[in-house]
Each structure stands twice: as C-alpha cells, then as structure tokens.
Amino acid sequence: MKKKTKIVSTEWKGPGLIKSIMIAPCGMNCALCSGYLRDKKLCAGCRSDGADMTGYCKKCIIRNCEKLKIAKRPYCFECDTYPCARLKRLDKRYRSRYGMSMLDNLAYIRDSGIRKFVQKEKERWTCRMCGSIVSVHRNECLYCGEGKSAAQRNP
Numbered sequence: 836m837k838k839k840t841k842i843v844s845t846e847w848k849g850p851g852l853i854k855s856i857m858i859a860p861c862g863m864n865c866a867l868c869s870g871y872l873r874d875k876k877l878c879a880g881c882r883s884d885g886a887d888m889t890g891y892c893k894k895c896i897i898r899n900c901e902k903l904k905i906a907k908r909p910y911c912f913e914c915d916t917y918p919c920a921r922l923k924r925l926d927k928r929y930r931s932r933y934g935m936s937m938l939d940n941l942a943y944i945r946d947s948g949i950r951k952f953v954q955k956e957k958e959r960w961t962c963r964m965c966g967s968i969v970s971v972h973r974n975e976c977l978y979c980g981e982g983k984s985a986a987q988r989n990p
Contacts, residue, residue: 850957855949861897862940867971896921912941933971934988
C-alpha cells in the first residue's frame with residue numbers, strides 16, 4: 836500500500852520556473868529546492884539580494900565566496916581553487932542524500948552551456964504525473980505526491 840504523502844504545495848509550479856538565474860554558483864538548481872517550492876516563507880534563490888532567502892542560504896560560504904565576488908564569476912568551476920573543500924563536502928552530501936551532484940551540474944554547464952543545462956533540468960525534474968517541479972529535497976512531488984523517477988533519484 837502506498838504511503839499517503841502530505842502535500843506541501845497547493846500551488847502548481849511548473850518547469851517554466853527553472854531558469855538560468857536559478858542556478859547557484861555551486862551548481863545547485865534553486866528552483867528544485869523545497870524552500871523555493873513551498874507555499875509559505877518562500878526563498879527566492881541564491882542569486883537574489885538576500886531579503887527573501889532562507890537563513891541557511893544567506894550564510895552559505897559558497898554563495899558568499901570572496902573569490903567569486905572579486906572575480907565576478909558566475910560559477911565555481913571558473914575559480915582557480917575549483918573544486919574547493921566546501922563544494923566537495925556539499926556535493927558528497929547531495930549525492931548521498933538526494934541523488935544530485937553539484938560537481939556534475941557544473942561540469943555540464945562548463946561543457947554544454949547554461950541553456951542546455953536548464954533544458955536538461957526541466958526534463959529531469961518535471962513530475963511525470965502532474966507536470967509540476969519535483970523538489971530535490973523530497974522523495975515525492977510536493978504538489979501531487981507522486982514518487983521520484985529513477986532519473987530524479989540518481990545523478
């Protein structure tokens with residue numbers, strides 16, 4: 836018997852929300868974050884000014900990296916210390932917990948460009964039942980409760 840899922844979002848949020856501005860310097864797609872997809876206390880993503888951002892993201896060492904700010908580089912792979920220890924730890928945690936790799940995302944952006952990456956993300960993270968975005972942080976769609984597909988569970 837399928838476990839009943841608590842629906843977190845009552846507002847349908849489609850793949851059109853996945854845009855290049857939502858891709859953080861570390862390679863995280865902020866449009867997949869449960870903080871961005873929930874109905875209350877929304878986070879606007881790592882590239883926002885910080886007013887509408889979760890506390891964790893405001894304090895993020897990577898988001899606030901001086902090397903990225905000084906060099907005005909949009910992604911970590913453009914840094915001379917890439918990948919730094921912080922990014923490696925974050926990638927390890929996301930690979931094991933959520934089946935998503937920041938390092939793989941950054942390599943794809945570097946090799947294929949941001950537009951192709953955004954298109955790939957739209958295809959990968961769209962719920963196969965309702966068409967809403969599936970959160971990387973949950974095992975099911977926040978809108979309809981459908982479980983993640985194999986592509987969403989594995990990098």
